[in-house]
Amino acid sequence: MIEIKTLASSSAGNAYTVTDGNTTLLLEAGIHFRDIQRAVGFRMSQIAGCLISHEHGDHRKAAADLAKAGVEIYASQGTLGALQLPRHRTTALTAKKQVVIGSLTVLPFDVRHDAEEPLGFLLGNQAGEKLLFATDTYYIPYRFPGLTHIMVECNYSEAILDSNIIDGRVPAIQKKRLQRSHFSLENFKDFIRANDMSKVQEIHLLHLSDRNSDEAAFKRELQELTGKPIYIAER
Numbered sequence: 001m002i003e004i005k006t007l008a009s010s011s012a013g014n015a016y017t018v019t020d021g022n023t024t025l026l027l028e029a030g031i032h033f034r035d036i037q038r039a040v041g042f043r044m045s046q047i048a049g050c051l052i053s054h055e056h057g058d059h060r061k062a063a064a065d066l067a068k069a070g071v072e073i074y075a076s077q078g079t080l081g082a083l084q085l086p087r088h089r090t091t092a093l094t095a096k097k098q099v100v101i102g103s104l105t106v107l108p109f110d111v112r113h114d115a116e117e118p119l120g121f122l123l124g125n126q127a128g129e130k131l132l133f134a135t136d137t138y139y140i141p142y143r144f145p146g147l148t149h150i151m152v153e154c155n156y157s158e159a160i161l162d163s164n165i166i167d168g169r170v171p172a173i174q175k176k177r178l179q180r181s182h183f184s185l186e187n188f189k190d191f192i193r194a195n196d197m198s199k200v201q202e203i204h205l206l207h208l209s210d211r212n213s214d215e216a217a218f219k220r221e222l223q224e225l226t227g228k229p230i231y232i233a234e235r
């Protein structure tokens, strides 16, 4: 059984743990190392590896400290190049090439973000569960059959963003950047409609924007659309 724990999820920092009971992975390292240590009860040796989607600070802050503490860092060649970590603690991932970490399989795939070589991850365990992790992408170019767990960014709603721009709370130029870098509620709905939801047990919304999102409305709308439990990852 897959268990997901959010340590942080926003543009200030992102980190999650995922475990199937045998193998525990850290997804992202965008908070202080000591906060990660605290969250895992200082048992760093139980972390089988850390997957990092891309090099932005809110996803990689603790990467060097984790490597120093002996945690293997998994990321694309492009991301690793930007992170500049000691080589003996890193494994380069290639989109569409599966790796095995303990009892979990990890299939990286390319996403769309303003970073060197950003990746999303499809995790699988021996019980046949499948977890999709995708954040900081304005588009998910693939369909994933048989998902059981979904962790996907739901950064902003176009309607809220537009009204913030009209009211002068958000500069108009930000819309262009968001549309080319982050996943919106509208994208999320399209993604859900395009994918097989029959086995999905839980959906976690990640990386909500402080200004351009509405937790309660996102949760309600997606619950109505999917009939699945929706969790807002704690910021």
Ligand SMILES: [Zn+2]
Pocket (backbone or CB within 6 Å): 010, 011, 014, 056, 058, 059, 136, 207
């Ligand atoms: Zn981010």
Ligand SMILES: [Zn+2]
Pocket (backbone or CB within 6 Å): 054, 056, 113, 115, 136
């Ligand atoms: Zn980013």
